[in-house]
Amino acid sequence: MDFAFDARTEELRARLLAFMDEYVYPAEQVVHEQRARLASPWETPPVVEELKAEARRQGLWNLFLPDAEYGAGLTNLQYAPLAEITGRSPQLAPTVTNCAAPDTGNMEVLAQFGNEAQKKQWLEPLLAGEIRSAFAMTEPEVASSDATNITTRIERDGDEYVITGRKWYISGAMHPDCTIFIVMGKTDPDGPDIRRQQSMVLVPRDTPGVRVERAMRVFGYEDHYHGGHAEVVFDQVRVPVSNLIGEEGGGFAIAQARLGPGRIHHCMRLIGMAERAIELMCRRAVSRTAFGKPLAQQGVIRNWIADARVTVEQLRLLVLKTAWLMDTVGNKGAHTEIQAIKIATPRAVVDILDRAIQLHGAGGVSQDFPLAELYAGARTLMLADGPDEVHQRSLARRELKKYL
Template identity: 75%
Template sequence: MDFQFDARTEELRAGLLEFMDSHVYPAEPVFHEQLGQLEDRWAWDSVPVLAELRAEARRRGLWNLFLPGEHGAGLTNLQYAPLAEITGRSSHLAPPALNCSAPDTGNAEVLAQFGSEAQRKEWLQPLLEGHIRSAFAMTEPKVASSDATNIATRIERDGDHYLINGRKWWISGAMNPNAKILIVMGKTDPAADRHRQQSMILVPRDAPGVEITRGMEVFGYDDHSHGGHAELEFRDVRVPAENLIGGEGDGFAIAQARLGPGRIHHCMRSIGVAERAIELMCARAEERIAFGKPISEQGVVRDWIAESRVRVEQLRLLVLKTAWLMDTVGNKGAHTEIQAIKIATPATVQWILDKAIQVHGAAGLSQDFPLAYAYAQIRTLRFADGPDEVHKNALARHELRRQATARESR
């Protein structure tokens, strides 16, 4: 097996690492200072230092790296994986600096793969230029959204238009006034097969009848540095019929296509979060003295550091294997591995962050280090794009079928 990255990946890695050192890390405190000075605290993408970073990233060719094919940088999943890991080391700043932040990445993938030419021109191009932001409205407060077929929002045909009615919550990025477009998932035909009831439609954020009822917090963080999370109400929202993405009943399949790359992107970036946590843990352990010696000499701390290194190396190999499979046999062929990394990554990185916080003592709980915020974000990933239990159930079901087939063939 060849574990070496190809020449293009190595070139991009070197350029991105230098960009992180020379521009992104020094900009982190500046970004937070300028964010606090905004008149509209949700408009994170109007922070001056972010605009400077984005201009520099474009100049260096570090732009839209997430998107394969003609619309993006043309990288494979395996090529993008180590780059996403690097951006995860500054997860609130590096991805948007490279125009590689969720939910815009997933929405761009949907428009590139399923959108019409008119939809791509009106919405995809501005997204890829970094001129606008977007949001993806699927999760609902009144149903168990772990089962996407539960979606209750209605999308009903009315002549040359569709009418949308329903409530959504945890809609990431939607508090940002520059989130000009929402991709909304709802039911067009509740009587159809359960996987053909749903459709997706483009809804301008400022369309009459779209109401942002509140911003939502994650463990006390409002995530205004990412555009926040919103609860939305749709009351007789009328949009042209040509805003439908694909055809009626395609929504569930589109959602699955969107979530596959999204899951692996989250996992790639999360490894970067883990690496920075290990770096901070080691530095803190060396400098803090307890009971007459550095805490790095305590056996339990050394055990945490060793375990962290082992676990993150195992995780990286699984994520890279999954990326390779997605490139070679497609998302469907890599379905089991995609589920496996979605199960393993948040839990593993959460464990590493917990130990890093413990080594930092009370400081690890504070805003002086990125660990507490990172912990909240990683804990969220155990729900985002499907909860652990759903993925474990599906993976176990597939494994039982595979083993039964193997027994029958003997």
């Protein structure tokens, strides 16, 4: 395994680091100021659109998509250090480079499983950043950690599907530019194979019967950057059969294909979040004095910083190994490592952010520093894309199988 950055990665890293310093970090406070003056909290602040235009101009756009026909054509190993950089400002940088969830996963689904008409109508405007999208899988009435539990029905009626169900924490659904949902439901609820009961269909937001009920908060945050998280009702929603993605019964497999890259992208960005936390810890430690000496000279603070550095270096190597395996043996071959980083990375980064908040005192939980919002995002990733316990269960089963 050779994790040295190749020439293209180095060149993109240099451009992206400069873009972050010149445009993204200075815009973080501007976004908050502009949002306070908007008629709706879900409207896009003007500075975000300005940064999107600048990112496109600099070629820092759709970096996540390995398909060269649609994206940058980077391998996972090439994209990993770039995602880490954008993770330093996870609410803003992924959005302005068109590398933000849930659009990334939805674009991957359409690129891999969509037909030509679906790509033309939905993938192309998503790639151009002209529209936003949402992925509707999680439901409030069942344990959605087991995706086979979903109860939303997708019933065929002639040349149409009729969709009935309730979803929640549907990321992106509050954004005014969200025009399309990818909805997962059951087309064959009594089928013998529980992983062939589900299908995915495209549902335009303006379809009669689609009702966005409310915005869901995460630790009190509404996550405006990603278009929020909504509770959505599908009440006898009718769409053409041609809106089916792939084949009937293929929804579970498509979901797994979608979530694999998403999990590693989240972990890449989490490394960047941890690096931002360490930087803030160090700046705070050398600028504050308590009990007669700088915080940087307090033993416990030094231990926190040292432990954080060791943890980040370990995590980065595991993430890079996973990216390399995905590139060389595919997602199935990297299954154990994908689960390992999904378990280890959010947990460790939450701990680093917690220490950083503690070091900042009252400032750590305030809006004056990004730490509280970073913590909320990192803690949520212990649930998103499958709770940690689900991955632990699967990983342990895989390990035990060698001895049974």
